[in-house]
Amino acid sequence: MERRHDIDALRALAFALVILYHVAMYYVAGWDWHLKSPHAAGWLPAPMRALNLWRMDLVFLISGMALALLWRGGSRWALLRQRSWRLLLPLAFGMVVVVPYQPYAQGVANGLVAPGFGDFLLRYYTGGPWPAGAFDGAHVGVTWNHLWYLPYLWLYTALWVLALPLLESAAGRRLRAAFTGLRGARLLLPVLPLMTYSLLLWPQFPPTHDLVGDGWLHAVYGTLFLYGWWIGLDAGLWAELRRWRGRAAGLALLLLVLYLPLRAAAPVDGIARLGLRLLADLYLWSAILAILGWAHHALNRPWRWLRWANESVYPWYVLHQTLIIAAAVWLAPLALGPVLEPAALLLATVGGCWALTALIRRSDRLRPLFGLKPRAPLPRPSPALPAAPAARNA
Known part of the structure; x- marks a missing residue:
C-alpha cells in the first residue's frame, strides 16, 4: 500500500498544535486552566477560540x-487488543507517574494543598479526599487531565x-x-x-x-x-x-x-x-x-523529519502538559515579563519533550509505557564465508 505522507504529517502537526495551544492556555485572559500567568493576554481569546472549535x-x-x-481485514479482536495495549497502558502509566504533578501544582497555587510533593503523592495514590476545588478532578480524588483523549479514543475503537x-x-x-x-x-x-x-x-x-x-x-x-x-x-x-x-x-x-x-x-x-x-x-x-x-x-511527500515525528508524537503528547506546568512553576519567580516568559516556557516544554523522548525511544522498557512499538531487532551479521582457494597457475 502506498504510504500517505500527508496523513502522517497532519497527525504530527495536529498534536504539535495541541502542545502550542496548552502553552497558550497559561496566558489566555478569562479562560480557566490549571495554572494562570499574571501576564494574561487580552488578545488571545479570539485566535484560541478559532483553533478550539476544530483542533x-x-x-x-x-x-x-x-x-x-x-485495518487489513484480519481479526478485529486482535486489532482491539493491540490498540488497548497501546492506549490503556500509557493512560495508566501517565496517570500514576506523569500527571500527578499537575494537580499538585494546581492545588498548591489554589492554597488548598500543602507544599510537599512526596506527602501529596501518598495522599493522591489513596484517592484523597481533597478540599472542594483543590484541582480539576479533586471530587474524584485523581485525574487524567490532558490524557482524556486516550480513553475516549479507546472507547470509539471498541x-x-x-x-x-x-x-x-x-x-x-x-x-x-x-x-x-x-x-x-x-x-x-x-x-x-x-x-x-x-x-x-x-x-x-x-x-x-x-x-x-x-x-x-x-x-x-x-x-x-x-x-x-x-x-x-x-x-x-x-x-x-x-x-x-x-x-x-x-x-x-x-x-x-x-x-x-x-x-x-x-x-x-x-x-x-x-x-x-x-x-x-x-x-x-x-x-x-x-x-x-x-x-x-x-x-504528501517523504519529509526528512516525518519518520522521527511519527515515533515522537505519542511521548510528546503524554509528557507535554506536565512539562508546561513544571516550567511555569519554575519560571514564575523569575518575573521575566510577558514576552520573555512565554518564549522561555515554550522553549523549556519543547526541550524537555525532546530530551525525554530521546531517552524513551532508546529504552525497550519505557517504549510501551509511552505507546511505542518495540524496536525492530538489529539485523544479525551474516556468518563469514570461507575464502575462495587461490587459482592455480596454468
Whole structure:
C-alpha cells in the first residue's frame, strides 16, 4: 500500500498544535486552566477560540483515518487488543507517574494543598479526599487531565470493533460510498449530524472530559472518528478535497469573521447562543475540509523529519502538559515579563519533550509505557564465508 505522507504529517502537526495551544492556555485572559500567568493576554481569546472549535475534532478524525490504515481485514479482536495495549497502558502509566504533578501544582497555587510533593503523592495514590476545588478532578480524588483523549479514543475503537459487521454490511457499504462520493458543495452535508447534536445534546451536556457525562462530545468526536475511517485512502474523495481546498478555506474564513464578533456581542443564553453554536459547527467542518485538502496538496511527500515525528508524537503528547506546568512553576519567580516568559516556557516544554523522548525511544522498557512499538531487532551479521582457494597457475 502506498504510504500517505500527508496523513502522517497532519497527525504530527495536529498534536504539535495541541502542545502550542496548552502553552497558550497559561496566558489566555478569562479562560480557566490549571495554572494562570499574571501576564494574561487580552488578545488571545479570539485566535484560541478559532483553533478550539476544530483542533480536537481534527485529531479524532485523523485517529479514524489511522484505524483505516491499520485495518487489513484480519481479526478485529486482535486489532482491539493491540490498540488497548497501546492506549490503556500509557493512560495508566501517565496517570500514576506523569500527571500527578499537575494537580499538585494546581492545588498548591489554589492554597488548598500543602507544599510537599512526596506527602501529596501518598495522599493522591489513596484517592484523597481533597478540599472542594483543590484541582480539576479533586471530587474524584485523581485525574487524567490532558490524557482524556486516550480513553475516549479507546472507547470509539471498541465501538468500531463491535459495529464492524454492520459497517461492512451491504447497507453500511452503501452509506460509506455515499459519504466518499460527495462532491462540490455536497461536501458540507456531513455537518448536518453535528448540527443535530448541537440542537439536541449541547444544551444538556456541556464538555466534561470525564468519559461518563460527556454526551455531546461523544456524539461529535465519535462521528468524526467514523468520518475519518470512511475517508481512509479513498482516492476520489481525496482528489475532491484537494480540488475544493481553496473554497473550503475561504468559507471557513468567512464564517470565522462572522462568528467572532457575533459571539462577542451575543447574549450568554437564548436562541442567539444556539444559533452561534450552529455557525460554529459549519465553521468547524469547513475548516477541516480545508485542512485536509491543503494537507493532501502540500504535505504528501517523504519529509526528512516525518519518520522521527511519527515515533515522537505519542511521548510528546503524554509528557507535554506536565512539562508546561513544571516550567511555569519554575519560571514564575523569575518575573521575566510577558514576552520573555512565554518564549522561555515554550522553549523549556519543547526541550524537555525532546530530551525525554530521546531517552524513551532508546529504552525497550519505557517504549510501551509511552505507546511505542518495540524496536525492530538489529539485523544479525551474516556468518563469514570461507575464502575462495587461490587459482592455480596454468
